[in-house]
Amino acid sequence: MIIAVDGPAASGKGTIARRIARELDFAYLDTGLLYRGVGVMVLDRGGNPEDPEAATRAAESFDPALMADPRLRGDEAAVAASKVAAIPGVRAAMLEFQRSFGRTPPDGRKGAVLDGRDIGTAIFPDADVKLFITAAVEVRAERRHKELLERGSPSIYARVLQDMQERDQRDRSRSTAPMAIAPDAVVIDTSALDVEAAFQAAMDPIRKKQ
Numbered sequence: 001m002i003i004a005v006d007g008p009a010a011s012g013k014g015t016i017a018r019r020i021a022r023e024l025d026f027a028y029l030d031t032g033l034l035y036r037g038v039g040v041m042v043l044d045r046g047g048n049p050e051d052p053e054a055a056t057r058a059a060e061s062f063d064p065a066l067m068a069d070p071r072l073r074g075d076e077a078a079v080a081a082s083k084v085a086a087i088p089g090v091r092a093a094m095l096e097f098q099r100s101f102g103r104t105p106p107d108g109r110k111g112a113v114l115d116g117r118d119i120g121t122a123i124f125p126d127a128d129v130k131l132f133i134t135a136a137v138e139v140r141a142e143r144r145h146k147e148l149l150e151r152g153s154p155s156i157y158a159r160v161l162q163d164m165q166e167r168d169q170r171d172r173s174r175s176t177a178p179m180a181i182a183p184d185a186v187v188i189d190t191s192a193l194d195v196e197a198a199f200q201a202a203m204d205p206i207r208k209k210q
């Protein structure tokens with residue numbers, strides 16, 4: 001069984017996807033880490049994440065072990081990720097890894113939950129369940145702002161909001177696999193939901209398929 005969880009940054013999709021995987025004992029893949037990893041590889045090599053050749057070369061030599069690097073969680077990695085993610089050669093290089101993870105989940109698990117932007121539209125258009133998790137951009141920016149302050153990182157709300165709007169815009173408008181709601185996706189708006197309510201809303205269509 002393959003469960004696709006798509007949506008913009010700080011929508012709650014990662015939290016929901018991880019909980020679904022735990023609940024069902026499925027494998028979980030945060031596909032944002034793939035693009036973050038490629039972005040960081042390009043930066044480490046002194047390249048420009050918007051340069052298609054540099055980014056594609058990095059993607060083609062991508063080592064999944066890099067996904068454990070804590071630097072991938074930072075905002076620098078997020079911005080570089082959204083730039084390399086717009087390059088078709090990068091997406092092509094990441095496609096097979098994601099498909100094989102879903103088709104043959106590690107550790108003999110019976111299913112996989114993948115979260116990202118294009119899982120239900122491009123990676124697994126025939127996923128068993130597709131969820132699109134969203135929330136108002138102001139709510140998402142507030143969540144990220146709080147998270148940064150809690151981590152002890154300096155943060156200015158207006159700046160976080162602007163970065164998020166720019167990233168959303170890049171993700172929605174790119175020509176290859178833009179972030180979009182699959183026609184058969186269940187949309188969950190978490191603006192006014194707590195984690196538990198959002199998780200229950202996500203489990204509803206999954207239980208119907210089991």
Ligand code: C5P
Nearest residue numbers: 009031032035081082085116117118171
């Ligand atoms: O989800 P996360 O914030 O880690 O993703 C970072 C960036 O990677 C996104 O802004 C998006 O540009 C890109 N991404 C993507 N497709 C995915 C997952 C992430 O294009 N499936």
